[in-house]
Amino acid sequence: MTALRARTWYDATGIAPPDTTKITSITRGDYDVAIIGAGLAGLVSALTLAQGGARVIVLETDRIGSGASGRNGGFCSAGWAAGTEQITQLVGPHVAKTLDALAQHGVAWMRTRMEQSRYAACDLVQGELILDLNGATMDAAEQDRHIAQDELRQMLSARRYKSGVYTPSAFHFHPLNFMRLLAQDALNAGATIVETAPVTRIDNTKHGFDITVAGSPTQIKARNVITATGGYMGHETPFSRKHFLPIRTYIGVTDPMPEILDEHIRCHWAIADTRRAGNYYRRLPDGRLLWGMAITAFGTLDTTRIRAMILHDIKAMYPIMVAQMQSAQIGIDFAWAGNMAYARHYMPIVGAIGQNHYSLAGFGGHGMNTAPAAARALAAHILGDHDALQAFQTIPRPRVFGRLGAFAAEATYRYMRVRDALSERLS
Numbered sequence: 335m336t337a338l339r340a341r342t343w344y345d346a347t348g349i350a351p352p353d354t355t356k357i358t359s360i361t362r363g364d365y366d367v368a369i370i371g372a373g374l375a376g377l378v379s380a381l382t383l384a385q386g387g388a389r390v391i392v393l394e395t396d397r398i399g400s401g402a403s404g405r406n407g408g409f410c411s412a413g414w415a416a417g418t419e420q421i422t423q424l425v426g427p428h429v430a431k432t433l434d435a436l437a438q439h440g441v442a443w444m445r446t447r448m449e450q451s452r453y454a455a456c457d458l459v460q461g462e463l464i465l466d467l468n469g470a471t472m473d474a475a476e477q478d479r480h481i482a483q484d485e486l487r488q489m490l491s492a493r494r495y496k497s498g499v500y501t502p503s504a505f506h507f508h509p510l511n512f513m514r515l516l517a518q519d520a521l522n523a524g525a526t527i528v529e530t531a532p533v534t535r536i537d538n539t540k541h542g543f544d545i546t547v548a549g550s551p552t553q554i555k556a557r558n559v560i561t562a563t564g565g566y567m568g569h570e571t572p573f574s575r576k577h578f579l580p581i582r583t584y585i586g587v588t589d590p591m592p593e594i595l596d597e598h599i600r601c602h603w604a605i606a607d608t609r610r611a612g613n614y615y616r617r618l619p620d621g622r623l624l625w626g627m628a629i630t631a632f633g634t635l636d637t638t639r640i641r642a643m644i645l646h647d648i649k650a651m652y653p654i655m656v657a658q659m660q661s662a663q664i665g666i667d668f669a670w671a672g673n674m675a676y677a678r679h680y681m682p683i684v685g686a687i688g689q690n691h692y693s694l695a696g697f698g699g700h701g702m703n704t705a706p707a708a709a710r711a712l713a714a715h716i717l718g719d720h721d722a723l724q725a726f727q728t729i730p731r732p733r734v735f736g737r738l739g740a741f742a743a744e745a746t747y748r749y750m751r752v753r754d755a756l757s758e759r760l761s
């Protein structure tokens with residue numbers, strides 16, 4: 335089994351998935367909106383549209399949340415995959431401010447949902463710590479949440495971090511459980527969800543769209559289509575292939591080791607560092623450590639290679655902890671990969687790509703707040719609020735140029751790693 339389909343810690347600890355419709359029981363239907371992809375973007379738009387009275391069907395190649403949305407780091411914080419400066423250059427200060435507010439609303443929307451007792455299985459833990467390795471100065475807004483090195487060392491045994499910034503509004507959670515609960519809400523609101531239903535063709539006809547699903551003799555009819563295929567796009571979604579690169583990234587989860595973690599990582603917040611090509615980690619409720627790192631634009635590393643790479647990366651920060659793990663025969667129990675969709679400017683493309691055909695993708699490595707924010711805006715637009723998409727309409731749509739773009743992405747990542755290492759050495 336490839337790392338992209340490898341069993342994750344989330345699969346092992348997930349709640350039961352909701353019952354969805356079987357492909358054989360679909361009638362031709364006459365849907366207002368067909369959504370391709372049951373990731374966070376697809377399901378939030380399905381929920382919002384169904385709550386607004388639309389007849390909605392979601393078609394998913396695999397299972398609910400089996401793409402990036404159910405196998406990610408589980409961090410939810412403000413901002414987009416692109417930085418504030420980058421966004422301002424792209425769309426100007428006014429729209430950048432609107433996008434910033436939308437991203438914050440995305441965090442609030444996720445938190446408010448998870449604060450409901452029905453979502454208890456998401457194990458939300460409030461707080462995020464961003465660590466600096468270079469002694470960089472932080473802007474004024476961050477100063478009151480600044481954590482100096484002395485205080486940091488009470489929380490983390492790693493010696494390389496110079497300081498940190500604490501963000502109380504960010505949090506971490508169990509993303510697969512969230513997806514399953516969200517799917518149940520969408521079903522309760524009247525949406526139809528079909529799993530193991532790979533869409534192979536989307537034909538535009540006089541009356542709307544005819545959608546072909548592999549292995550099914552019936553075509554699904556819908557007046558609108560949303561393509562929410564994330565980094566798993568195929569030939570059936572040519573727009574996505576032209577505008578997004580599928581970029582792969584990796585996660586490992588250790589065997590349980592609560593005592594070792596109590597000694598080295600006493601903080602239960604979500605933890606990440608400021609390097610562009612850095613890593614992120616968090617303690618899990620069953621005494622394990624989740625560690626995320628690296629990207630590749632070509633191929634997939636196998637799970638043995640991911641395990642070795644993750645352990646090597648943890649050791650670079652926590653050498654004593656890894657020595658203790660090795661003497662206690664504690665290793666990386668789960669290792670997996672996931673795909674993210676990246677446009678050249680790291681921002682999503684949300685809006686019409688043809689008559690009644692919409693793109694809802696490109697959230698990169700920062701989708702847990704941005705995908706719901708964008709999905710809600712797109713659903714509002716389809717339901718008749720034509721101002722809802724204004725901020726997204728100003729985002730350009732550059733092409734990624736297939737393998738050439740992938741080479742550029744891989745080269746940029748390697749360059750960033752070298753730059754990160756040099757700036758840490760020079761600081």
Ligand SMILES: Cc1cc2nc3c(=O)[nH]c(=O)nc-3n(C[C@H](O)[C@H](O)[C@H](O)COP(=O)(O)OP(=O)(O)OC[C@H]3O[C@@H](n4cnc5c(N)ncnc54)[C@H](O)[C@@H]3O)c2cc1C
Binds near residue numbers: 371394396410570
């Ligand atoms: C390992 C990893 C760690 C990450 N960590 C974080 C994090 O901690 N915090 C954060 O904010 N973001 C994180 N991200 C990014 C975040 O997960 C994504 O931005 C977000 O999940 C994207 O959601 P989506 O709905 O666009 O895509 P996805 O969740 O990938 O959903 C797309 C779905 O479309 C389906 N699909 C594709 N083609 C078809 C077709 N033809 N027919 C039917 N279905 C189809 C796929 O099977 C998939 O289920 C991470 C990503 C990865 C991979």
